[in-house]
Amino acid sequence: MLELISRKILQKIPAEMAHDLSIKMLASPASFVVSSKQIINPIKLLGINFPNPVGLAAGFDKNADATKGLSSLGFGFIEVGTVTPKPQAGNPKPRLFRLKENQAIINRMGFNNKGVKHLVSQLEKAKPNCILGINIGKNKITPNEKAVDDYIYCFKKVAHLADYVTINISSPNTVDLRQLQEDENLVHLLKSLKETQKSLHETTNKYTPIVVKIAPDQDNETTKKIAKNIKNSGIDGIICTNTTIEKNNLKKECHQDETGGLSGKPLLSRSNEIIKTVRKVVGSKFPIIGVGGILTDEDAMSKIHAGADLVQIYTGFIYQGTQLIKDINNKLIVHKKEENNT
Numbered sequence: 001m002l003e004l005i006s007r008k009i010l011q012k013i014p015a016e017m018a019h020d021l022s023i024k025m026l027a028s029p030a031s032f033v034v035s036s037k038q039i040i041n042p043i044k045l046l047g048i049n050f051p052n053p054v055g056l057a058a059g060f061d062k063n064a065d066a067t068k069g070l071s072s073l074g075f076g077f078i079e080v081g082t083v084t085p086k087p088q089a090g091n092p093k094p095r096l097f098r099l100k101e102n103q104a105i106i107n108r109m110g111f112n113n114k115g116v117k118h119l120v121s122q123l124e125k126a127k128p129n130c131i132l133g134i135n136i137g138k139n140k141i142t143p144n145e146k147a148v149d150d151y152i153y154c155f156k157k158v159a160h161l162a163d164y165v166t167i168n169i170s171s172p173n174t175v176d177l178r179q180l181q182e183d184e185n186l187v188h189l190l191k192s193l194k195e196t197q198k199s200l201h202e203t204t205n206k207y208t209p210i211v212v213k214i215a216p217d218q219d220n221e222t223t224k225k226i227a228k229n230i231k232n233s234g235i236d237g238i239i240c241t242n243t244t245i246e247k248n249n250l251k252k253e254c255h256q257d258e259t260g261g262l263s264g265k266p267l268l269s270r271s272n273e274i275i276k277t278v279r280k281v282v283g284s285k286f287p288i289i290g291v292g293g294i295l296t297d298e299d300a301m302s303k304i305h306a307g308a309d310l311v312q313i314y315t316g317f318i319y320q321g322t323q324l325i326k327d328i329n330n331k332l333i334v335h336k337k338e339e340n341n342t
């Protein structure tokens with residue numbers, strides 16, 4: 001009830017202000033007022049025991065300021081970031097827009113974040129009581145030829161705190177970032193990251209799985225190449241997908257023509273197509289986390305049918321709140337029972 005009232009109020013104020021207020025509320029010691037019971041629907045993936053397969057996608061808590069509150073909402077895992085080596089302001093405001101009629105959001109935040117040092121200090125102060133992914137990126141001022149250095153720098157800083165690390169090369173809001181998905185760039189980046197992962201494993205005795213988050217906008221042949229390169233490089237998994245720059249077929253409403261990445265319902269089918277394509281290339285055992293357009297339990301089920309092992313939500317969480325985490329888990333529990341009975 002309290003959550004419903006807060007959400008109704010938050011939806012009346014400008015989107016980024018509402019977001020910042022939510023982070024403050026979740027970071028406050030009183031955030032237990034919205035806490036839910038841990039949902040038990042265990043699944044093992046990437047060598048990690050997830051309490052349930054429904055995660056919070058990257059971008060909501062970019063600085064790991066609110067992990068304590070977020071970890072009490074019922075998520076099976078939380079992905080913080082994208083974090084970059086140095087703090088950066090991101091794009092000028094306004095840069096976050098609700099498209100309510102389309103059950104969607106357009107954002108062009110541009111990796112606004114307080115830098116990896118801040119994120120690490122937040123997590124060292126209070127390690128959240130949940131499975132934690134840390135999503136890393138490159139600074140805007142770092143040219144693509146030097147991007148590897150940024151990813152390696154961040155990976156070394158966060159690997160000891162993360163259950164897994166996500167390599168974000170798919171945000172549409174950092175100029176030319178998606179070029180890092182291209183053949184040679186990708187192979188070079190992933191080779192360097194694997195070497196760093198291996199040497200950290202040897203020195204610290206902790207293996208931190210790496211997953212790569214990909215875009216939904218390339219054609220199928222390119223997606224196949226990306227998936228092949230990721231698998232061949234020994235990377236541990238793939239997250240499909242980030243937001244889309246494709247804005248056809250939107251219902252007419254205010255803000256539909258804003259520049260940025262589109263998330264929410266209009267992304268669902270494209271994102272599922274990418275999962276299907278990737279699954280065919282990587283085979284049945286390779287970990288895939290599906291994200292993009294989940295607004296209902298049925299949407300989540302469609303991702304599982306497309307080939308995802310786990311799912312993440314962002315826009316659906318904004319519009320539906322914690323009830324969506326429960327609904328998806330209930331649906332998946334029933335599905336698992338039915339599968340076991342056949």
Ligand SMILES: Cc1cc2nc3c(=O)[nH]c(=O)nc-3n(C[C@H](O)[C@H](O)[C@H](O)COP(=O)(O)O)c2cc1C
Nearest residue numbers: 057058059082107241242263264292293313314315
């Ligand atoms: C406001 C906003 C900020 C985001 N920031 C990031 C980010 O920093 N890093 C990232 O990998 N994805 C980011 N995303 C993408 C989401 O993690 C997710 O991939 C995308 O929104 C699709 O899921 P959804 O339809 O459930 O929202 C962001 C999305 C939104 C709406």
